[in-house]
Amino acid sequence: MEQIRTYFEKTTKLSDKDWEIFSSKLSKKEFPKKHSLLKAGQIENHLSFVEKGIIRFYIPKEENDLTFTFIFGNGFVSSYDSFLTKKPSTYTIETLTETTIWQLTFDDLQAIYNETEIGNTIGRHAAEDLFLKKSNRELSLLTQTAEQRYLDLFTEQPHLLQLIPLKYLASYIGITPQALSRIRKRIS
Amino acid sequence: MEQIRTYFEKTTKLSDKDWEIFSSKLSKKEFPKKHSLLKAGQIENHLSFVEKGIIRFYIPKEENDLTFTFIFGNGFVSSYDSFLTKKPSTYTIETLTETTIWQLTFDDLQAIYNETEIGNTIGRHAAEDLFLKKSNRELSLLTQTAEQRYLDLFTEQPHLLQLIPLKYLASYIGITPQALSRIRKRIS
DNA sequence: CGCCGAGTTGAACTGAATCAAGAAACGTGG
DNA sequence: CCACGTTTCTTGATTCAGTTCAACTCGGCG
Numbered sequence: 001m002e003q004i005r006t007y008f009e010k011t012t013k014l015s016d017k018d019w020e021i022f023s024s025k026l027s028k029k030e031f032p033k034k035h036s037l038l039k040a041g042q043i044e045n046h047l048s049f050v051e052k053g054i055i056r057f058y059i060p061k062e063e064n065d066l067t068f069t070f071i072f073g074n075g076f077v078s079s080y081d082s083f084l085t086k087k088p089s090t091y092t093i094e095t096l097t098e099t100t101i102w103q104l105t106f107d108d109l110q111a112i113y114n115e116t117e118i119g120n121t122i123g124r125h126a127a128e129d130l131f132l133k134k135s136n137r138e139l140s141l142l143t144q145t146a147e148q149r150y151l152d153l154f155t156e157q158p159h160l161l162q163l164i165p166l167k168y169l170a171s172y173i174g175i176t177p178q179a180l181s182r183i184r185k186r187i188s
Numbered sequence: 189m190e191q192i193r194t195y196f197e198k199t200t201k202l203s204d205k206d207w208e209i210f211s212s213k214l215s216k217k218e219f220p221k222k223h224s225l226l227k228a229g230q231i232e233n234h235l236s237f238v239e240k241g242i243i244r245f246y247i248p249k250e251e252n253d254l255t256f257t258f259i260f261g262n263g264f265v266s267s268y269d270s271f272l273t274k275k276p277s278t279y280t281i282e283t284l285t286e287t288t289i290w291q292l293t294f295d296d297l298q299a300i301y302n303e304t305e306i307g308n309t310i311g312r313h314a315a316e317d318l319f320l321k322k323s324n325r326e327l328s329l330l331t332q333t334a335e336q337r338y339l340d341l342f343t344e345q346p347h348l349l350q351l352i353p354l355k356y357l358a359s360y361i362g363i364t365p366q367a368l369s370r371i372r373k374r375i376s
Numbered sequence: 377c378g379c380c381g382a383g384t385t386g387a388a389c390t391g392a393a394t395c396a397a398g399a400a401a402c403g404t405g406g
Numbered sequence: 407c408c409a410c411g412t413t414t415c416t417t418g419a420t421t422c423a424g425t426t427c428a429a430c431t432c433g434g435c436g
Contacts, residue, residue: 059327068326081323084316113308120301120308127315128272134322135269138256139247141329142362146392166415174330179392181416334424354383367424369384377436384431393422400415406408 001026004049004102007074008118008125018116025108030100037077037093037101044082044089046103047126050075053099054160056168059091067171069133070096070164072157076126077101097163146175147183189214192237192290195262196306196313206304213296218288225265225281225289232270232277234291235314238263241287242348244356247279255359257321258284258352260345264314265289285351334363335371 004026005019014022026049031037038044040060050073057069057079068091071077079089083106104112113119140149150173154161161169170180192214193207202210214237219225226232228248238261245257256279259265267277271294292300301307328337338361342349349357358368 066327066331068330081316081320084312120311123308124272124311124315127312127319128269131315131319131322132269134319134326138322138325138329139254141326142254142256167413175391176393177415178394178417182392185416363423364425365383366385366426370424373384379436380434382432382434384429386427386429388426390425391423394420396418396420398415398417400413402411402413404410404412406410 001028001051001102003051003074007049008122011125012118014118018118021116022112022118022122025104025112026102028100028102031095031098033095033097033099035095035099037095038079038082038089040090040092041088042082043086044079045106046078047080047083047106047109048077048101048103050077051100051102053101054096054163055099056094056096056164057091058094058168058171064167064171067168070172072160076129078126080126080130096168141174146173146179147187149173150180150183151187189216189239189290191239191262195237196310199313200306202306206306209304210300210306210310213292213300214290216288216290219283219286221283221285221287223283223287225283226267226270226277228278228280229276230270231274232267233294234266235268235271235294235297236265236289236291238265239288239290241289242284242351243287244282244284244352245279246282246356246359252355252359255356258360260348264317266314268314268318284356329362334361334367335375337361338368338371339375 001023005014005023008014028051029048031053037048037055038046050071052073054073055071055077056067057071059066059068077093079091079093081087082089109119109123112122140152144152150169153169153173166180166184167177170177173180175183189211193202193211196202216239217236219241225236225243226234238259240261242261243259243265244255245259246253246255265281267279267281269275270277297307297310300310328340332340338357341357341361354368354372355365358365361368363371
């Protein structure tokens with residue numbers, strides 16, 4: 001749990017009192033691998049912080065699911081637009097490994113808004129975090145080749161990457177499993 | 189200015205008093221075409237709402253600029269990450285046509301936070317708006333062909349599209365000007 | 377009038393898709 | 407713990423969208 005405080009304090013100092021209120025709302029959850037935290041069609045009621053584990057976001061499709069996000073611990077997890085708008089999520093959030101998260105419900109977050117000075121900060125952090133990730137992703141998709149994207153992922157998370165099935169990685173990178181298999185062969 | 193209120197009230201009802209405070213901080217600005225609202229390297233101090241005009245976001249490059257966003261009126265404009273983090277923007281924001289915007293400075297926004305109930309809403313709106321746009325963009329880049337992306341743009345903004353040089357559109361779609369020229373020829 | 381940037385068109389090339397088939401890994405039931 | 411069936415991964419052949427390099431046209435502007 002300390003790592004959550006550390007994560008927040010990278011950008012904003014928290015008073016002990018605020019941290020007290022904030023952390024009292026967090027509830028720890030543990031899940032096995034291949035567990036859905038949220039299924040497409042459901043309404044998101046949680047903003048979560050991953051302590052340990054790998055998580056995949058995907059849009060279920062008849063033929064091949066579209067995997068568009070991985071979270072490797074120390075980050076927010078939520079179908080954020082669904083959380084904000086109370087509309088059904090268009091995607092599923094699923095664990096790839098055993099996972100530990102700390103959850104905040106929508107009502108908890110409202111309470112934190114009212115009781116602390118850091119509510120805004122948390123909301124802003126979440127938004128900022130998610131927004132920046134998407135921005136970087138956009139640039140990556142526009143300027144990098146599939147191979148570069150794979151190598152980037154590989155550099156960031158060399159050991160964790162082995163835990164993810166190739167077809168999910170391929171989808172995330174934006175190519176077919178066959179193409180990724182060939183890239184792997186070429187660079188190894 | 190009424191359209192700004194309408195825009196906000198699509199999702200949240202504002203009290204007259206809050207609107208009063210909010211709108212009093214907005215200052216109207218008009219710019220000619222090809223005017224930079226913010227240059228790469230500068231720190232963003234504004235969150236703006238476009239009333240009229242077309243705006244382009246791009247990362248300046250030696251050879252070809254990378255155009256990654258267009259705003260066609262009725263939307264937020266800001267180098268949002270720079271605005272939040274106070275770090276230099278990595279991109280330039282420039283008008284393509286004559287443009288009218290309503291600006292809010294960072295300090296104005298802080299004041300609104302303190303004086304009204306809608307401060308959070310505004311911040312959240314901006315974040316949500318920007319985040320959702322990026323999410324959709326990600327999906328478009330992952331699942332659509334260049335031709336589909338062009339047709340989508342064309343369907344959304346048929347008349348405005350004529351005002352944008354082909355090379356900017358090509359960059360946004362993620363292909364070369366030559367390729368877009370051929371797509372245009374093929375579908376017309 | 378001549379220049380220059382933007383757009384068009386052509387030809388050769390390349391990264392990735394598609395279709396197809398075989399090999400490896402994985403989970404489940406006996 | 408093995409055997410089987412299913413899913414995942416690999417590899418090959420073909421096709422295609424888009425790149426690159428290059429030449430030419432067009433429209434605006436000094």
